Amino acid sequence: MQKPSFTEEKNLEAQGYHRIAGVDEAGRGALAGPVVAAAVILPCPIEEPWFDQIEDSKQLSPTKRELLFHNIHQIAISIGIGIADNEIIDAQGIIKATRLAMKLAINQLSPPPQSLLIDYMLLPEVKLPQKGITNGDKLCFSIACASIMAKVTRDHLMIELDRVYPGYGLAQHKGYGTEKHLSHLHRLGPSPIHRQSFKPVRNMIEK
Amino acid sequence: MKRRDTGILGEKLARAFLKQHGYHILETNYRCPQGEIDIVAKHKGFLVFIEVRTKKSLEFGSPEESITPIKRERMKTTASHYRQTHDNLPPLWRIDVVAVELDQNGKLSRIELIENAVSEA
Secondary structure, three states: OOOOEOHHHHHHHHOOOOOEEEEEEEOOOOOEOOEEEEEEEOOOOOOOOOHHHOOOHHHOOHHHHHHHHHHHHHHOOEEEEEEEOHHHHHHHOHHHHHHHHHHHHHHOOOOOOOEEEEEOOOOOOOOOOEEEEOOHHHHEHHHHHHHHHHHHHHHHHHHHHHHHOOOOOHHHHOOOOOHHHHHHHHHHOOOOOEOOOOHHHHHHHHO | OOHHHHHHHHHHHHHHHHHHOOOEEEEEEEEEOOEEEEEEEEEOOEEEEEEEEEEEOOOOOOHHHHOOHHHHHHHHHHHHHHHHHOOOOOOOEEEEEEEEEEOOOOOEEEEEEEOOOOOOO
8 A cells, every 4th residue: 555655745845835735625425514625734844753654534544533633733834624515515516616615725724835736636716836636645645634634624523413413324424325324314305414416315305 | 040030031141142143033932833942033144043052050061062862853843844834034044052151140151152053964
């Protein structure tokens, strides 16, 4: 298993950018809840004992992810979180909503970034040098850290939302289309935080 | 005099001393998660991070000897943090130490500037 590296960060540093934000999102494929983006500027050089534990957030156990979330929080130069809820997703489509969440996350960074490394996509509306990296959360350290921040923030949010909209098991599956989620959805019908533009939810409504 | 007061007096004396020597002080007590730097200044085109070491004469060792390798690493990390979070800084930088020695009555008995005390290597 390949670990995320600093190759992209080092390239940008050599070009004179010393505040580089990694950007990633969580919850793009879920049937309920928001899409959450995180932007993270890390100190450089970074020398922390937990540093070689960083991986794509999907490869980490929830406990480990939570630990690293706190570690990153402690040492980051700056962290921004952006959230686009299910209504925005339904109104604008998931890609636009994801871009919006990413822009919001980047705008929160203080001091502001000088360049961006983004998982999979580009943000033409953001006037900063940027690079989209396929599998960025596996390959690039700053994006992997952003993916952990986005994922854990969203998980916490879904646990909260489970209290507001009980019965769907949101705290367990976090809104993703698991078998259990679909059966609850079938039984209860969609909640106000379900994405009605997503096919499995739409099918429930039309039935 | 308490240890903390000794430190505060030392930093005050160091700031005055640095100003006399043409240092333009940008910030004092800069903190980041990895450490703290007493004084950040500009001096002849350099960005300078300054650690002030204050001791009373009867204690063992000179002030500058009291910087451990761990402290050294922390200072470098903190310096990097400052450089990363501030714009329009001189590209060249170094870390200096001001050694302050006080006598038993808290009067200044020695003050010395050691330029580039913590080397890059």
